[in-house]
Amino acid sequence: MTHKVFIDGDVGTTGLLIRKRLELRPEIELIRLDETVRKDASARKEAINAVDAVILCLPDDAAREAVSLVENPDVKIIDASTAHRVHEDWAYGFAEMAPGQRDEIRASKRISNPGCYATGFIALMRPLVDAGVIPPFWPSTVNAVSGYSGGGKSMIAEFEDGGTEDNYRIYATGLNHKHLPEMTVFSGLESPPVFTPAVGRFAQGMIVEIPLQLWALPDEPELSRLHEIFAAHYAGEAFVKVASLEESNATKALDAELLKDTNNLLIHVFGDEDGQQARLVAVLDNLGKGASGAAVQNLNLALNLDETLGLI
Numbered sequence: 001m002t003h004k005v006f007i008d009g010d011v012g013t014t015g016l017l018i019r020k021r022l023e024l025r026p027e028i029e030l031i032r033l034d035e036t037v038r039k040d041a042s043a044r045k046e047a048i049n050a051v052d053a054v055i056l057c058l059p060d061d062a063a064r065e066a067v068s069l070v071e072n073p074d075v076k077i078i079d080a081s082t083a084h085r086v087h088e089d090w091a092y093g094f095a096e097m098a099p100g101q102r103d104e105i106r107a108s109k110r111i112s113n114p115g116c117y118a119t120g121f122i123a124l125m126r127p128l129v130d131a132g133v134i135p136p137f138w139p140s141t142v143n144a145v146s147g148y149s150g151g152g153k154s155m156i157a158e159f160e161d162g163g164t165e166d167n168y169r170i171y172a173t174g175l176n177h178k179h180l181p182e183m184t185v186f187s188g189l190e191s192p193p194v195f196t197p198a199v200g201r202f203a204q205g206m207i208v209e210i211p212l213q214l215w216a217l218p219d220e221p222e223l224s225r226l227h228e229i230f231a232a233h234y235a236g237e238a239f240v241k242v243a244s245l246e247e248s249n250a251t252k253a254l255d256a257e258l259l260k261d262t263n264n265l266l267i268h269v270f271g272d273e274d275g276q277q278a279r280l281v282a283v284l285d286n287l288g289k290g291a292s293g294a295a296v297q298n299l300n301l302a303l304n305l306d307e308t309l310g311l312i
């Protein structure tokens with residue numbers, strides 16, 4: 001049995017990588033629009049309503065427009081944009097986030113693909129909040145650096161065609177990054193973190209990290225307790241791995257490009273010798289587990305296929 005899939009925006013950064021992954025899959029029949037009509041609403045509407053699943057790889061407004069074109073009650077939509085991430089009728093497409101999330105994705109016809117930074121932050125924060133080690137009122141901070149492909153075609157052109165000489169720059173200085181709503185809702189925290197993103201002169205990959213003063217937390221947890229929580233939470237997961245404390249202890253530096261071209265996310269729990277401070281670190285590919293890999297994982301779930309098909 002084949003499943004018909006339409007990627008709306010399949011020549012963009014995220015869409016193209018999803019297409020490359022799906023083109024190799026015999027059980028997927030990709031419906032494509034000719035270049036001359038790929039932005040034409042009536043051509044898109046016809047494609048959207050003729051398939052089993054649609055993956056939206058569009059700017060937010062175009063994603064909202066695409067959803068308004070749906071008439072087929074059976075079509076499943078996976079939206080890679082920010083438009084529906086905290087919408088209550090949409091399942092948040094982070095299967096590993098919490099017990100029951102994978103089933104919610106499987107059962108839903110509307111799935112939002114998480115933001116790349118949000119994936120790293122929630123992967124680190126949610127298990128600790130659920131375990132009661134970090135209280136919901138905790139005033140959190142998250143620091144991150146992303147490859148420039150995170151800014152889509154325009155940022156890729158900026159870095160590759162001489163539009164900027166920046167090697168590393170911070171941004172979102174107004175503390176208003178678009179991932180903050182999903183970071184807050186799905187971490188279990190009551191207030192948004194202080195989020196300090198940066199972009200570097202490399203195409204793909206990212207590091208997201210949460211610094212913690214362990215002595216200030218209500219139960220003054222030991223590093224090993226945090227590690228135990230992550231190890232138990234992600235046990236058996238194909239795409240989220242937790243480095244052992246020994247490995248983390250031996251890791252003196254970490255490359256943001258470590259997991260590029262994969263759908264993997266690696267967690268390190270680093271700490272100081274006295275057990276007073278921790279750096280919780282997630283490494284992932286902004287275009288992998290942070291975008292196109294996660295979209296393919298969600299598509300597999302939505303179509304009731306093996307979740308790992310077509311992914312490394």
Ligand SMILES: NC(=O)C1=CN([C@@H]2O[C@H](COP(=O)(O)OP(=O)(O)OC[C@H]3O[C@@H](n4cnc5c(N)ncnc54)[C@H](OP(=O)(O)O)[C@@H]3O)[C@@H](O)[C@H]2O)C=CC1
Binds near residue numbers: 015039040058059
């Ligand atoms: N890059 C990343 O790391 C991540 C991106 N995302 C999200 O995925 C979505 C796509 O991002 P990304 O691939 O980076 O962006 P790009 O700018 O690389 O691609 C967007 C594509 O959408 C096309 N497009 C724009 N408007 C329409 C329309 N009305 N109808 C049809 N196609 C249209 C663009 O056409 P044209 O080629 O003519 O400009 C372009 O090909 C965004 O919402 C983004 O926020 C999510 C996670 C990570």
Ligand SMILES: CC(=O)N[C@@H](CCC(=O)OP(=O)(O)O)C(=O)O
Binds near residue numbers: 151
């Ligand atoms: C480097 C860079 O600019 N990154 C993008 C986020 C990319 C991403 O994952 O965000 P969406 O899924 O919400 O598009 C940004 O900070 O806006």
